[in-house]
Amino acid sequence: MANVKSAFKTSAIVSKDGTKISYKSMGKGPGLIIVHGALSDSGDFSELAGELSDSFMIHVMDRRGHGRSGPQGPEYSMEKEIEDLQMIKQATGASLLFGHSYGGLISLQFARREPSITRLAVYEPGVCIEKTNWEWLDDYERAMDRNDSRAAFASFVRGSGHTPLTRLPMWYAKFILSIMVRGERWDKIQKLLPENLKEHREVRRFEALYSQYREIDAGTLLMAGGKSPNIIKQMIQTLDQTIAESQAVIFPQLDHFGPDNENAPAEIAIQIKRNFLS
Incomplete structure (x- = not known):
């Protein structure tokens, strides 16, 4: 390929x-x-x-x-x-x-x-499938408002629940992600964080409507x-x-x-x- x-x-x-x-x-x-x-x-x-x-x-x-x-x-x-x-x-x-x-x-x-x-x-x-806790989305938005992209990304990763970082304290998750996601990969993610926020507002809007x-x-x-x-x-x-x-x-x-x-x-x-x- x-x-x-x-x-x-x-x-x-x-x-x-x-x-x-x-x-x-x-x-x-x-x-x-x-x-x-x-x-x-x-x-x-x-x-x-x-x-x-x-x-x-x-x-x-x-x-x-x-x-x-x-x-x-x-x-x-x-x-x-x-x-x-x-x-x-x-x-x-x-x-x-x-x-x-x-x-x-x-x-x-x-x-x-x-x-x-x-x-x-x-x-x-x-x-x-069911109503869930979306507090992390508010944390994400507040982090974006103060131009803290790393905190916004950590809020998303912890909130989305796809990794063990969900169980870690926010400060530690942010630290781990800053090590794991760097360079071109981070540049791309950082650029798309505003779009990602709007998209997950739509995910929340459609929850429990399966x-x-x-x-x-x-x-x-x-x-x-x-x-x-x-x-x-x-x-x-x-x-x-x-x-x-x-x-x-x-x-x-x-x-x-x-x-x-x-x-x-x-x-x-x-x-x-x-x-x-x-």
Whole structure:
């Protein structure tokens, strides 16, 4: 997959509110749109795109506020994400959809409203089955207001519950993260912290509304990592019981970041092909 990035063709659409939305395409076969999560962009899924490109025409979008796309805008909401995805669908004719994390939440919301989506796959979508404690989101916002990006990021990591840092004191989590996340990786995350804050306000807005996904007609592949917290696997099980035509797959050796370039995109791609091409 060394030459994956050079194989992409970059395009863009103009969304309903005039925002430019960029996407990159490669491959052959039925159209499949990849929707990335928070604190990431299309570049983080180039390896997954490459693994899928022998079976599908892949379109990896940069969601608004990310990569080469325009800003989120002052009226940012899930509805804006839906409008953007609808425009890319119209431009590409794709009827297959994959979303990771927050991109998985967008994909679920899109599929319940758009009956022309025939197959859907999500990896650990940002779905909260029950009402939860969102105090960390206020801490995040206060840290951003005082320009303390490290504290904002630590509040997010502890609050999202995907790592053992959740159980550590705030000051210690901030210290550990400053050692673990540095250089170009930190530069990218720091730049996206304002967008991430708005996106997780939307996650909170949709908490405990999972019954909406009974409206999804598409065959749905629900995926999660075995190393992720039990609450994530329980969420996948609940969605599997909610969506009429669904299949749940747990990858024992993976965590929340399974689909991105640095983890196991090939393993994820095998399951997507198996499900979408059957």
